[in-house]
Amino acid sequence: MTAAVTLAVGLLALVAGAAGGRSPDPSFAANAAVPAGRAPCAAAAADFNADAHADLAVADCRADNVSVLLGTDTGGFRSAPGSRLTLGKGIVSVLSPDVDGDKARDLAVLSSGELAVLLGDGTGRFALAPGAPLKLAGTAVAITEADVNGDGTLDFVLTRDQNERKLLTVLLGSGAGRFTRVPDVRLAIGHGWPHPLLAADFNGDARTDLALGHGEGEAKTTILLGNGFGGFRAAPTVVRAAVFAVGDLDADRKPDLAAATVGRDGVTLLARALLGTGGGRFRRARGDGIPVGFSGAVGVAADLNGDRRLDLAVANYWTGLSVLLGMGSGRFRPAADSPFPLSLPSFIPQAGAVQLLVVDLNGDNRVDIAAPGRSLPDGGLRVLWQAAPAPATVGGGPLPGRHDAVFTTPRPISLLAVDGKRAAVMTTPVKRKCGRILVWTPPRHKVQTFKTQAGCYDATIPPHVSELALGGGQLAWIVESGGNSLEMSLYVAKLSGGRSRQIDYANNSNGASGDPAGSWVGYLQGAGPLLVYDGWTLTCTVPPDYGCSWGEPTLRPIRQRLVRIVAGRGGVVKRGPASFPLSAVGGGRMVVQAGGVVTVLGARGGRLAVVPALPGDPPRAVALSRTRLALERTFELHVHDPRTGRKVKSIPLGSAAGLRLVGVNSRVALLRKHRRVVLVRLSDGKLASLAFAARKATGVADVKLSEAGLFFAYNIARDKRAKGRIVFEPTASLLARF
Numbered sequence: 001m002t003a004a005v006t007l008a009v010g011l012l013a014l015v016a017g018a019a020g021g022r023s024p025d026p027s028f029a030a031n032a033a034v035p036a037g038r039a040p041c042a043a044a045a046a047d048f049n050a051d052a053h054a055d056l057a058v059a060d061c062r063a064d065n066v067s068v069l070l071g072t073d074t075g076g077f078r079s080a081p082g083s084r085l086t087l088g089k090g091i092v093s094v095l096s097p098d099v100d101g102d103k104a105r106d107l108a109v110l111s112s113g114e115l116a117v118l119l120g121d122g123t124g125r126f127a128l129a130p131g132a133p134l135k136l137a138g139t140a141v142a143i144t145e146a147d148v149n150g151d152g153t154l155d156f157v158l159t160r161d162q163n164e165r166k167l168l169t170v171l172l173g174s175g176a177g178r179f180t181r182v183p184d185v186r187l188a189i190g191h192g193w194p195h196p197l198l199a200a201d202f203n204g205d206a207r208t209d210l211a212l213g214h215g216e217g218e219a220k221t222t223i224l225l226g227n228g229f230g231g232f233r234a235a236p237t238v239v240r241a242a243v244f245a246v247g248d249l250d251a252d253r254k255p256d257l258a259a260a261t262v263g264r265d266g267v268t269l270l271a272r273a274l275l276g277t278g279g280g281r282f283r284r285a286r287g288d289g290i291p292v293g294f295s296g297a298v299g300v301a302a303d304l305n306g307d308r309r310l311d312l313a314v315a316n317y318w319t320g321l322s323v324l325l326g327m328g329s330g331r332f333r334p335a336a337d338s339p340f341p342l343s344l345p346s347f348i349p350q351a352g353a354v355q356l357l358v359v360d361l362n363g364d365n366r367v368d369i370a371a372p373g374r375s376l377p378d379g380g381l382r383v384l385w386q387a388a389p390a391p392a393t394v395g396g397g398p399l400p401g402r403h404d405a406v407f408t409t410p411r412p413i414s415l416l417a418v419d420g421k422r423a424a425v426m427t428t429p430v431k432r433k434c435g436r437i438l439v440w441t442p443p444r445h446k447v448q449t450f451k452t453q454a455g456c457y458d459a460t461i462p463p464h465v466s467e468l469a470l471g472g473g474q475l476a477w478i479v480e481s482g483g484n485s486l487e488m489s490l491y492v493a494k495l496s497g498g499r500s501r502q503i504d505y506a507n508n509s510n511g512a513s514g515d516p517a518g519s520w521v522g523y524l525q526g527a528g529p530l531l532v533y534d535g536w537t538l539t540c541t542v543p544p545d546y547g548c549s550w551g552e553p554t555l556r557p558i559r560q561r562l563v564r565i566v567a568g569r570g571g572v573v574k575r576g577p578a579s580f581p582l583s584a585v586g587g588g589r590m591v592v593q594a595g596g597v598v599t600v601l602g603a604r605g606g607r608l609a610v611v612p613a614l615p616g617d618p619p620r621a622v623a624l625s626r627t628r629l630a631l632e633r634t635f636e637l638h639v640h641d642p643r644t645g646r647k648v649k650s651i652p653l654g655s656a657a658g659l660r661l662v663g664v665n666s667r668v669a670l671l672r673k674h675r676r677v678v679l680v681r682l683s684d685g686k687l688a689s690l691a692f693a694a695r696k697a698t699g700v701a702d703v704k705l706s707e708a709g710l711f712f713a714y715n716i717a718r719d720k721r722a723k724g725r726i727v728f729e730p731t732a733s734l735l736a737r738f
Contacts, residue, residue, distance in 0.1 A: 025335040026305045026323060027387045027658030028369060030342060031634040032596070032618050033380025034077055036060065036067045037084075040372040040381045044096035045359040046105040048080065049124040054359050055080075057107055058372065058381050059091040066094060066109055070124050075362025075385075076616055080124030088114040088133060097145050097154050099129070100177040110143045110158060119177050129177040136169070138162025142195035146208045148172070149230045155179075157210065159187070159194035166194045166214070170230045182230050189214040189222055196298075198246040200255035203235070203280035211243055211257060221257070223280055235280045241272075247301035247310045249273045250285070250330035257282060258312050260297045261289060269297050271314050271322070273330040285330030292339075293319035302358040304335075304367060304386075313356055313369055315342065321369065321384060337658040337673045340384055342371055364388070385634055387657035393678060396688030396737035399703075399712055400727040405442030411435075412715040413724035416702035419470035419527050423711045423726055425701070426465045426477070429454055435465065439475060439495065442728040450493050450500060453479045460512050461486060469533075471526020471585065475500075476533070476565060478524055486511040488521050490533065492568050503570045504535065504563070509548075516555065517548040523582040525590075527706070528626075530603060531565040532573075532590055534582045562592070562605060573605035583619075586664075587626030589642055593619055598631060600624075600642055609645035621661035623669065625707055628682065630669050632661035637669060637680055651685035663705030667731050670705040677703055677712075681738050688738050698722060710734055 036043075037060025048055040053071035060067065066087060068080035090112030099106045104122035106129075108115065116133035118126035136158075143158040153175040160167045166187040171179040187194060189212070198211040202223055210224040210232060219242035224232040241259035249256040250273070257274040270289025274282040292299075293316030304311040309326040316322070322339040324332035357370040366386040400406070411427035414435075418424075422441045429435035435454035440447045454465045463481035466488075470476075476492045486508050493500035508518025516538050524533040540548040540555040548555060560580035563570045573579075577594065584591040589608065590601045596613030611631065619631040619638075629640040637651040653659075656678045659671035669680040677690040692700060694714050701713040701724065709730035716723055 024389050024393075024655040025325065025337070026366075027335070027337050027655040028321065028323065028340045028384035029387055029620065029634050029657045030340065030382055030384045031620055032616055033382050034058075034069065034370075036069060036381045037065070038062050042091055042094045043357055043370060043372045043381060044094040044107070045357045045361075045370065046096035048096075048105050048120055048122075050104070050122050053363060054361050055124065056357075056361075056370070056381065057094050057096060059087075059094050059109065060084075061091050064089050064091060064111075066091070066107065068124055068126065071361060071363075073363060075364075082125050085109075085118065085126060087111060087116050090139075092140055093143050095143065095145055099154055099173055101153070101175050106177070108143070108145070108156065110140050112139050113137075115140070115143070115156070115158065115171070117177060117179070131178055134171070134179070134181070136160060138165075138167070141193050142197040144197045144199045144210070146199035148199075148208045148226055150207065150228050151175075155230065157197065157199070159197055159212065160184075161193065168194075168210075168212075168224070168232060170232075172230055185232060187212070187214075187222075188234065189220075191215075196244060198243065198257075200246045202255055202276060204254070204278045209235075209280070211239075211246060213243055215242075219260075221259070225280060237281050239274060239282055241274065242269075242297070243274070244297065244299045244314070245301040245312065249301065249310050249326060250275055251309070251328050254278045256330065258299060258301050260292060260299075260314070263289070263291070267294055269293055269295070269316065271297075271299070271312060271324055271332070273332070275330050287331045290322070290324055290332055290334055292316055292322040292324075298356060300356045300358050302367065304358070313358060315356055315371055321371065337655075337676060340658055342382055342384070361385070387635055387653065387655050389655055391652055391654045391685070391687060393654060393656055393687040393689045394738070396679060396690045398693035399677060399690045400694060400714075400725075401690070401729065401733075401737070404709075404730055404733075405444075405728045407440050407442070407445060407447070407726045409438055409724035409726070411724060412698075412722045413701040413713045413726070415465060415468045416704055416711060416713040416726070417468040417470050417526070418704040418706045418711045420706050421708040421728070422470060423704070423713075423728070424468060424470050424475055425713055425724060425726060426452070426454070426468055427724060429456070437465070437468065437475065437477060439470070440726060448495065450475060452477060452491070453481070453489070459483060467522060467524040467533075469524045469526035469531060470495075471531035472529050472566065474526070474531050474565060474568065476524055476526065476531055478521060478533075482507075482511045484511045484513045485509055485518070490521050490524070490570075492531075492565050492570075494568055498568075501568060503565065503568070504533075506535065508538065515548045516550055519559075525582060525585040527586045527624075529588050530585050530590065532582060532585060533563055533565070533570075534560065534580050535563060536560045536580055562590070562601075564603070564605075573603075574601065578607075579605070583622040584624035584629075586624035587642060589624060591622050591624050591629070593622055598622060598629070598645075600629065600645065609641075609643060611640055611645045611647075623661050623664040623705075625665045627666045628664045628669075630661060630664040632671075637661065639669075639682060649682075649685070651680060651682075653680075654687065656680075656687055656689075662703065665705060665707040665731060668705070668734055670703065670710065672703050675700055679734055679737065681735070686738050690737070694725070707731070 036058035039062040041061035068083040069077035088111030114133040117129040168185040221239040223235040245258040272289035273285040299314035323335040415426035460483040490504040506519040509515035562579035583593040596618035598611040600609040629642040659673040663670040
């Protein structure tokens with residue numbers, strides 16, 4: 001999908017949403033991947049079978065094929081007749097234009113060494129166009145569609161790397177599905193892959209121009225001015241930024257560029273607008289850029305909230321999807337719950353591919369965002385579904401608010417664990433002094449202190465506590481450290497006294513080498529009488545001398561075991577796939593969730609209840625208490641009886657669907673995202689948003705919910721020294737916030 005098509009999709013959504021008036025910021029929730037192979041690396045969206053539902057064409061770069069998926073009226077997809085289409089190796093991009101003017105969408109699939117044009121018949125079937133595929137020497141990198149010679153028919157422009165020469169190839173369309181190749185233009189852009197490639201009229205002469213990204217080390221974008229006959233020449237303008245989208249970002253009827261620049265720290269990427277002057281030059285919009293992660297980022301410009309202004313959606317491996325709402329002047333602000341997770345490590349951008357699609361995929365008149373990436377552990381295309389604005393979330397007051405007790409720690413807090421009316425926090429180490437865990441029971445100010453191995457010595461991976469849990473009168477934590485390999489040590493201590501002891505150890509290759517194969521321990525959880533964790537081994541089959549990675553299709557867990565810690569010792573209570581992964585603990589029970597099936601286990605590992613899988617809508621998060629089993633699905637919170645698995649009620653979450661379920665008790669459920677916390681009253685489904693309002697606060701450490709109430713941990717700056725603070729608010733006070 002080109003920038004122009006993306007723009008049109010956004011405008012269609014805008015017309016549908018404008019009548020509703022002002023609504024909350026758009027919120028997005030990722031859930032089950034749309035089945036489309038193991039490594040979807042590029043995709044296009046259009047109505048391929050003329051049924052008024054959005055369809056998808058998704059490339060699988062491991063299998064070198066394209067799946068055509070036809071949308072249904074329920075937001076699902078089915079394979080089109082004749083799908084999957086086997087094409088050239090190394091697919092780069094998929095476009096969905098109408099190249100022959102028959103009103104039926106076609107496909108253009110750019111591979112490393114060829115361009116395949118497939119003509120659609122309007123039913124979801126495709127066949128190669130005459131003369132296709134077109135063979136290309138060297139390595140194709142990027143493609144865009146536009147009318148570059150002003151004859152009213154669609155043309156293609158693509159970039160290639162051939163023997164270290166950067167070339168621009170123009171294919172002029174006949175209007176009947178055939179293309180004529182004009183002489184290549186050599187690009188004087190130095191090193192670096194020539195991508196992305198964006199088309200617009202940048203100098204106001206009614207001819208198509210191009211913005212071409214390139215550069216190694218310092219990202220640059222060159223403006224190529226069109227002559228109206230399919231030729232291009234470099235303009236004097238070279239933009240020193242990584243441009244990823246084009247559109248009118250300040251509503252002055254001149255095309256602008258959305259770009260990512262490196263911040264002053266030399267690491268953080270900042271999204272900003274480069275406003276076009278209409279003469280082929282650009283200037284930075286006023287204001288600072290907005291952080292959108294690190295390293296590479298890809299994005300699109302579209303109207304995401306129906307306010308007739310272009311917004312930005314920017315995907316980054318480290319932070320997920322950042323949604324930046326346009327203010328109409330070239331400036332942006334982050335949406336309330338941005339960024340939204342892409343289920344890391346599920347998204348690794350591929351150079352040159354069309355990375356993000358903005359389109360209404362389930363027919364609810366709200367645009368969704370599809371993110372093809374090369375590394376989805378469960379395979380398929382990741383979709384972030386836009387949540388409905390209703391039911392509304394009422395204001396529930398500030399955090400911290402009414403409370404029973406407050407405790408201040410001498411160092412900042414990095415982790416929080418709770419059990420009943422007891423909290424444990426991991427405090428950060430200082431000057432090679434080992435970090436300490438403090439266990440506090442309100443309203444007393446007396447605490448117990450436990451030494452850890454975190455921060456005690458230098459290493460490639462500095463020792464740090466990665467998981468922390470309370471349960472069964474015990475405290476447990478996992479210390480990660482190492483060099484090329486990752487070492488994981490699990491420690492336990494009795495709250496009644498005595499020294500801590502190491503009870504498990506795992507070693508894998510996911511250190512500096514980034515190979516996840518090996519043994520692991522984790523998913524450490526506790527509550528009431530239980531303190532449990534999982535152990536497993538990751539294995540994958542790769543050719544000799546090749547390392548494994550998170551994207552390998554043969555990566556899988558084996559030797560799974562569920563371990564309960566009793567009296568300072570670990571004992572296996574269940575083995576095999578039915579013991580993994582541990583998702584929640586509460587009320588003397590445990591929950592294992594795999595393949596969308598939720599299984600409730602007893603303290604000794606026996607199966608007590610099962611919640612069957614809901615096709616297309618697996619639980620995104622699970623929470624458990626003595627009386628409630630809560631499953632967060634895409635747009636709803638499902639409440640079950642943990643004794644039988646029977647569903648008691650479904651609660652729509654509205655815009656709070658973009659938050660993550662982190663706890664439940666008999667009266668309320670807790671959702672959290674960054675600095676935003678939402679309470680869900682289980683009796684009637686009412687939602688209350690709690691605003692973070694702590695003075696001198698430097699950040700939220702964590703928020704947890706137990707049957708007793710809410711524990712809120714955050715860090716503050718006081719007398720030039722950072723400290724931590726824990727606030728406890730009982731459940732009765734939480735209910736008074738509605």
